[in-house]
Amino acid sequence: MDHKNQDDVQVEIREYSDEDFYPENCPSCGGQEIKRHTYKIRTIQDLGAPKICRRIRYEKITFKCKECKTTFGIVHPLIPFGRSYMPSIIDYAVSRVLKKGDSIRRVTSDLNELHLVEVSIGTVEEWINEAGEKGKLKSDFSNEPPPEKFSGHISLDGTFKSATTKKNSRKTGKPRQK
Numbered sequence: 001m002d003h004k005n006q007d008d009v010q011v012e013i014r015e016y017s018d019e020d021f022y023p024e025n026c027p028s029c030g031g032q033e034i035k036r037h038t039y040k041i042r043t044i045q046d047l048g049a050p051k052i053c054r055r056i057r058y059e060k061i062t063f064k065c066k067e068c069k070t071t072f073g074i075v076h077p078l079i080p081f082g083r084s085y086m087p088s089i090i091d092y093a094v095s096r097v098l099k100k101g102d103s104i105r106r107v108t109s110d111l112n113e114l115h116l117v118e119v120s121i122g123t124v125e126e127w128i129n130e131a132g133e134k135g136k137l138k139s140d141f142s143n144e145p146p147p148e149k150f151s152g153h154i155s156l157d158g159t160f161k162s163a164t165t166k167k168n169s170r171k172t173g174k175p176r177q178k
C-alpha cells in the first residue's frame, strides 16, 4: 500500500454502458438492425469508504432502428433512473435513520466525510420520506447546504486524480468527454 500523505484518496470508477445490454429488436417495428445513435456520459455516485471515492461512469445510449428510423433507449438494470446516486447509498441512509435511529444530519455528515458522497441534508431527507415514512419526520433541515467539510478531492467533470476500472480494458474508441 502506498500512501503518500493523509489526503490521498483513491478514486474507483466503474464503467457501465447500455452497450452491454444491446437491444436485439426495435421496440417499434421489431427490426433487428439496430445501431448506436447518440450517447451521453453520466457520473453517478456510489457508496465509498474513508479515502476510497467510488463513482460510476455510465454511458447512456440512444439506439436507432435502421428500418423504421425510430430512436429509443433502454433501461439499464444496474443504473437508477434519473438519479445521481446508486441505490446502496440510499439504502444505507434509510437504514441508519429509520432502523438505527440516527439523525439525518449525522448520516449526511457521515456520507460526506466517511463515504465520500457529496449530498445535502435536504436530499437525504427526501430519500427518507420516499422510503415510506413521509410525514413522520420534522422537515427543518431541507434548506441547509451540504456540510462544509466535504473534501472536494473529486470532481464530476471527469478530471479524476486516478482511476481503476472494473472491466478488463473494453476498447470502444469513444471520445472521452462528459
Ligand SMILES: [Zn+2]
Pocket (backbone or CB within 6 Å): 026, 027, 028, 029, 030, 031, 065, 066, 067, 068, 069, 070
Ligand atoms: Zn424499427
